[in-house]
Amino acid sequence: MTQNTPLSSCSSRLPLHPRDVTQRVLSAAQLRTRGLSAAQTSAQCLPGGPWQQILPGVYLLHPGPPTGPERLHGALLYAGRPPVSARRAPAGPGDAAYGEAMVTGVAALALHGFATVPDLGAVHRIDVLVPRTRRLRSTRFVEVLRTAALPVPVRVDGVPVAPVERAVADVVAGLDEAADVRRLLTEAVREGHSDPAALVRELSAAKLLGRAAVVGAVDALLAEGRAVAEGRLYAMVREHGLPEPLWNVELRLPGGPGLGGIDAYWPDHAVAVVLDTRAPRHGAEVRGGRPSDEAAWSAYAAKREHLERLGVTVVHLTPRKLREAADQQATVVRTALMAAADREPAAYVTVLPR
Template identity: 80%
Template sequence: MTQNTPLSPRLSLDPRDVTHRVLSAAQLRARGVSAAQTSAQCLPGGPWQHLLPGVYLLRPGPPTGQERLRGALLYAGRPPVSARRAPAGPADSGYGEAMVTGAAALALYGFATAGDLEALHRIDVLVPRTRRLRSTLFVEVLRTASMPGAVRVGEVPVAPVGRALADTVADTADAADVRRVLTEAVRDGHCEPTAAVRELSEAKLLGRPAVVGAVDALLAEGRAAAEARLYAMVREHGLPEPLWNVELRLPDGPRLGGVDAYWPDQAVAVELDTRAPRYDAPVRHGRAEADPRWSAYPARRERLERLGVTVVRLAPRRLREAVDQQATVVRTALMAAADREPAAYVTVLPR
């Protein structure tokens, strides 16, 4: 039996497609290839090789990063024996609930700090906690009681960015490396700071020395990115130029609080909602306690609106994903100023 001789009329292989080069034992059986035939093809010097338990690479030579990735998913996606009632069809992905996470997931998302998929020595795969599956060779199996919804990167099921970040950070001891990957996540728009901090909190990583300073940098990067989007929105959508980053207070009176943009003629203020859970707070019920400053936001807004100042709060995620809509919200608030009673006089100072 030669490499080019098909084993079965149902075994059609396209060497350009990784899903045809890497198959599980169940997928081979569904294509009419018996266990004995598979074993014969994997003999020393044969055209196939045993990549992982129950997973085969249908060509000789070292596996590529994409081949190892598919092999890891096939290995982790094998159903437990109790669930193997019907044979897999030829088109079955074989991945089950498994999804890629950690550095391999970040590489698929395009993170420069994650490196090239080909260079990664390990592929982390997330599976339900009930799975009894061991890590082996280049596959690290991570179990969780709460599986997130997978994101498809091409045909590959991948954990959401926040979860992949947390799994990467959990395996990273160097503070500089943690800072770089978290900063890149926010700077390049992969993930909002609040989502990243929430996942780090869920994973109980916020108290690690390597993480504390990195979270400071993450939040600062998130605010800077949100401010840049706000500046761009005002200019690109033809809104009047506001006073940027100012503090409002009553004349010779108490501070009313800082705002990110203020239009004094219309008495309209914009606040960026860049709040995040406290990373230095005690964790209760698996979550870090909320920053007590959160409670100050509604009180400050109510105080300003009693004085006739309209406060528009913009979420950084909405500025990134729906900037046209957010510009319309601000423009509507500015136009509505003509129909309101004049606002109380407030002093505007640099913040």
């Protein structure tokens, strides 16, 4: 007959610092590495005992309800445990025990700091991404999502979290109301979490662009994205002391055809800034995981080539560059303005408000 280890003996072996979630939630493999057998672990989880099993093979080392971080850690331990055939080395603490699993969905957006989702402690279901080959069932508060191509996770306080775009797509997949989709996409862009092109690419890859709740939200997203990018462009010019350009103008040859819209133009330097806010739309062909927008790119390239033949320097900026590296983009624009004195004079063009 197996003799159960007394509670005091078990507790003395296990560090239970109140702030250390990785020591309050442990997998069966981690408990074994600490010298506890399956029978000893089970004995601590009997009714009225000091521990509890919150998921298959995952234990909470106190009797109270799990906190949001404890549920999160438990979900990753459950989803990250390797198959039996691969369990050669003992599972280590924290990230080493998560395997390839990562948090996505609402819990991921809470970790990314979204205000339109509940705090982590109020998230009832934790979505976890795992490779498609994993044979793992959703259970209790864990929803297992399989994917053929795992994204590269972002580390948030040491927790592997799906990138914003993937987490947003996984949440949108479960939304039926256009207003909810619009609110989520708007926050992603307005608060600087992502840009429209990256979001639409992910929604397209998930085959969500054709949903009624998504179509109108994407239109609003693109409009919001352009407004946010223009605001960042204004801020970049002013905060970095660049000369004030003409904003949102149309260039034309005198008496000739239009040359296209320009977001910022310095006529004395013949330097133009064009924001690339292109994004694939529903029905766009996907190649290599990215929707094809060759027609839009060809039109942009033709406009740029025409302007440069006329002596106008075109600086191409994307919303992502403005969001993540505004200092570098200001340097690019400043360099183009300074180089104007060394170039041949540009052809005369007419500048009209757009």
